[in-house]
Amino acid sequence: MSVLDRLSGLFKSKEEFDLTSGGIGKPLFYLALPIVITNLLQTAYNLADTFWLGQYSTEALAAISFGFPLVFLLISFGFGISIAGSVLVAQYVGAGQEEEAEYAASQTMTFAVLASVVLGAVGYLFVEDVLRLLGASPEVLPGATAYMQVISLGIVFLFGFLVFISLMRGYGDTITPMLVMFGSVAVNVALDPFLIFGWWVFPELGVAGAAYATVFSRSLALFVGIAIMLKGDRGVRIHPRQMLPDPGYFRRIAALGGPASVEVTGRALSVNFLLVVVGLFSTTVVAAFGIGTRVFSVIFLPAIAVAQAVETMSGQNIGAGKPDRAEATADFAAKTMFVVLSAMGIVVFVFTEPIVAVFTTDPAVVDEGANFLRTVAPTFGLLGVLRAYSGSFRGAGKTLISAAIAILALGAVRLPVAWFGAQSFGPSGIWWSFVVSNVVGAAVAVVWYKQGTWRDADVTQPDVVDDIDEGDVVDPAGTDD
Incomplete structure (x- = not known):
């Protein structure tokens, strides 16, 4: 048995788990x-x-x-x-x-x-x-x-x-x-x-x-x-x-991928723009922000992974004509991530100082970093909910909706709240912008998802071509229909 086979045996393969049933x-x-x-x-x-x-x-x-x-x-x-x-x-x-x-x-x-x-x-x-x-x-x-x-x-x-x-x-x-x-x-x-x-x-x-x-x-x-x-x-x-x-297929990829690129790019830019606000304060605040965001990046890894898994399961179930199962997958993931990340939020809330102290010995940075983590930790579970439903939107082909929610939460809510909050309350105003954006993003994602507008998002329908021999070029744009 090869090393690849031994490692693969530690996990389940696609054939062992049908994503559209069970x-x-x-x-x-x-x-x-x-x-x-x-x-x-x-x-x-x-x-x-x-x-x-x-x-x-x-x-x-x-x-x-x-x-x-x-x-x-x-x-x-x-x-x-x-x-x-x-x-x-x-x-x-x-x-x-x-x-x-x-x-x-x-x-x-x-x-x-x-x-x-x-x-x-x-x-x-x-x-x-x-x-x-x-x-x-x-x-x-x-x-x-x-x-x-x-x-x-x-x-x-x-x-x-x-x-x-x-x-x-x-x-x-x-x-x-x-x-x-x-x-x-x-x-x-x-x-x-x-x-x-x-x-x-x-x-x-x-x-x-x-x-x-x-x-x-x-x-x-x-x-x-x-x-x-x-x-x-x-x-x-x-x-x-x-x-x-195939230029026709490129248009399909652009229609699906364009909003997704906007979403990912927006997330990257939002962090850089937020640094402008954070940079108005002392090096201590900047260091606390850097430590807090690094902690977030580790804690949210499971939510990102589950969102990508939801994207796959939703996509396959939409393609199989099972939107109810796609919704059940998103609901299950949202509830699970809410519980898991909320539990992690409790741990972070209780042990904020020791966590920040791993990265620095400066007492002032420890205090400000602890304030940052303690403020945002209670809303960790809401970010899990947002990620789960966003993954299902993408799996359904509704990448524009996922992008719109991300831009709303990060651009229209977090950045303005951080800017005005910083002017009125100092660094704490920046930390609270994370709380507000997490609450708004999760609420909008749940309400929008439950409207069911994603259910008609079967991207396979225009491309059903019968009797395709292996290796033949499919006409995904449907121009041969």
Whole structure:
């Protein structure tokens, strides 16, 4: 038995859990668990780079601090393509239309490559100007620019692998991407010091070395992922003959993915805009904000994973003509995440000082960070509710609704409340903006979802084509009807 088979045996496969029938809890759990692990492995890239560059120099560490948010922002512009592909594959699989699912996956990968080439070119040309705008000092700017230029040139590999994960998830396979991610992280961690410090036969590349390690490890992961999809033994299959760009299909991907990109980009921008408000106060407040958001990123990992699992299950059940089961999945996930995250909120509320003290020994930062966490902790469960229903909206193809709720909660509520709250109540006004936006976002998501307007969102209907031979190009736009 191979290592891959042994690791896969720890989890349930799609064949062992039909997502369109039977219970809801077990398949949702077995979909979400590998996603949690994959997301944790994703952070290992950043941790490895941060650790080794911290050993290299302070300037290198500062450079990577500018680089990480920019990488996320750059990828977020094209993130909707991966979500669109996941939704299309999920609904076609649920409808039993395997050929259409394969065509959707093939076209998604094609347009992901094309979009990443454009994003990479833009990033390479303008990244230095953006870094200056963000305030990178003359000592930090060269390293940060070198890092981002290498990432920009290799972003096709980073983004392509992200799309591979999404397509496999839409099919119902979250195990294979987790295993490929594990191998990729291992390569990155091992390669980092050789390229950063110039060990053995390698040149000393400093900050750029970390970027080269990331691009190389992701390129290997993408090649493995493409090989898996070409073979078709695990998850969705792609066909080279179906990868010629289809403009009609691109319009469908854009219609689904455009709002999703706006949602992800909006989330990234909201954090940066909020930093402007936080920056009005002392370094102590800025440090407390940074610690609090890092704690949030760990606590909310289960909610993000469950939302992605809900997206897959909702998509497959909508495709199978079972909207009631899709709604039951969203309801179950929302209730479960409310209980789990509320319990975590209680723990954080009780142990705020020790949690913040893990990150700093400054008493003033500990006090302000504890105030931040204690204020927001009671609403953790509401964020779980918001994520669950947003995932179901996306799975139903209603990515515009999910984006609208996110923009409302973060842009129309959190930012204005933070700004005016800061003027009236100081830092506490910023912390309370999280509470208000969590309450409003969850309430709007529940009310909007219960209106049932998502139930007619079967994206497979225009594309039902009979008698498709394997390898033939499907006409997803329905122009041959």
